[in-house]
Amino acid sequence: MADQYQSKAKVLKSERLATDVCRLTLLCPDIAKKARPGQFVMLRIAPAALDPLIRRPFSIYQTTAGGQLQILYKVVGKGTGIMAGLHPGDMVDLVGPLGTGFPIDVRPRHCLIGGGMGAAPLFFLATWLLRHPDAEPVVLLGARNREELRAIAPEFENLGIPVGLATDDGSEGHHGYVVDLLADSLTGEERPWHVFSCGPYPMLRAVAKLCHLRSRRCHVSLETMMACGIGACLGCALPRAGLNGYLHVCRDGPVLEAGQVAWF
Template identity: 40%
Template structure:
C-alpha cells in the first residue's frame, strides 16, 4: 500500500500502522500503541477504527476498536482490547515494529465537551468499556484537543469515571486515568476492589446527590448500559451510550451492526440504524436495547 486511500466515510482513510508498543494492563487486557499520524491527527473521542492483520485470510475481516488515546506528539495513538477470540489472541503476540492494516477514523463519537458549568460529566464503564473514556476525559479537562478540527472547550467541572468489573484483576489502567486528573470509583462483582456490587449503584448515588451531573457517557455490556439509560432518564440527565456492536466493514455497507432505535416517523415507532455509521455513540433515550 503506497499511501492512505480515502474511504467513503467522512475523514476515513485506509492505511498501515507500525506497532510502537504493547502492554498488558489487566487480566487478558492489553493496550496497543500504533504509529500512524494520518489517523492520530483525525480521530476524536468515541470514534473507532477497523484493524486487520496483513497477509492473513483467517481471520479475514477487520475488527473494530475504539480510540483509547492519542499521544502528545500527535503521531501515534492507542487502543485497548480483551483477548476473547482468534483475532485478539494474534494481536496479543504483536511486537514493536510489526505492521497492521487500518481504516478510520469511523463513526460519530461523543458530543463536544459542555463548558456551560451546569455540572460534571460522569463516564460509566463496564469491562473493556473504559477504553473510550481516557481521551473523552482529557478533552473535557481541556488537557488535549482531538481531531483535525481541534475539538476543544475550556474545562468546567472535572469528569469522573465510574468503573465496573468482575474482580480486581480485570480493572485496567486506573493509575493512568488518575494521572490525567480523572477521579475513578470502582465497583466489582466480587467485592475484591472498591464497591461490592454493580457500577450502576455508584451512578444511582451520584444522580441522587447534591452535585448532580450535567450528562452521562456510558460504554460496556448492553444490560449495564440499559440500566444506566433508565437511571438517567428517571433523573432527567442526558445520557449518551457507546455501543459495542459487532462490525464487518466499518463504513455502513454490510448492515451487520444495525441496532433498533426509536423513530416517531415510522409506523412501528422504531427503525434500524447502522452502529458504524450513525453511531457508535447514540443518545441513550433513542435506543430500545432490544
C-alpha cells in the first residue's frame, strides 16, 4: 500500500445532476495527488455507523491541484442512497487510489466509449489525454435516456473534443446502443486506434469483440462486486482468457487489456 492511503475526507459539495445521478466533491489531498485515470477509491459512506459496513468502490471522476477528488455515481441501493444525502462538512472515509490505471500512450488516436456511469473514469482519462496536443481523443457516450445523458455529457462537450451520443430510448443522439457508433468512429489507418471503455458488462463484451475483429487495441475498466478492493477477499474474481485461472479485478484491474478476459 505504498502509494495508497486511508483518509478521512470532507464533503465539499454534493450535487444531484439527474433523478438518480449525483456528483460528490471531497477534499482528500493525499489520494487526489496520487490518483491516475482508471483508478478507484473504496468509500466508507457512514464511518460512524455499522450499516453499510462494507466500503463501496467508485472510479475517480476527476481531481484538482487543490486536493479535491470527485465521484460521479448513480443511486442504486443503500450505500449510494446515503451518499446522495451527504452535505458539505460531512466526513467519509476513503482508501485509495486503488487498482491499475489506463495505460496512456499519446502516439495512437484514442476512442473513449462509456455507458452510463462508465463515463466517470473516462472523463478523468480525457482530461489527461488533453494535456498532450497530439492525443486527439474522441468520446462516445451512451445512456438510458436524455436526462441521464445530460447529467454526463456536458463536461465532455466542454472539453471541445468530438462527442458522439446515444440513448436507449432515442430521446437524444443515436437511438440504440453506443457500441453501434464505434465501428464508424474507428476510421483512418494512418494512425492506429486505442479504445478505452467502461460500462455495463454486455457493452464491454461487445466493444472487446468489435476491437478484436478490427484489430484495434482495447482496454476495458470492469465493475464487479468488490468487498475489500485490495486483493484479500477474492470476491472480484473473473476467469482469465483461455480459462487460465482467475483475474482479481481490484488488484489486476479494474483496467484490463480486453484480450485478458474470458468474455461470457
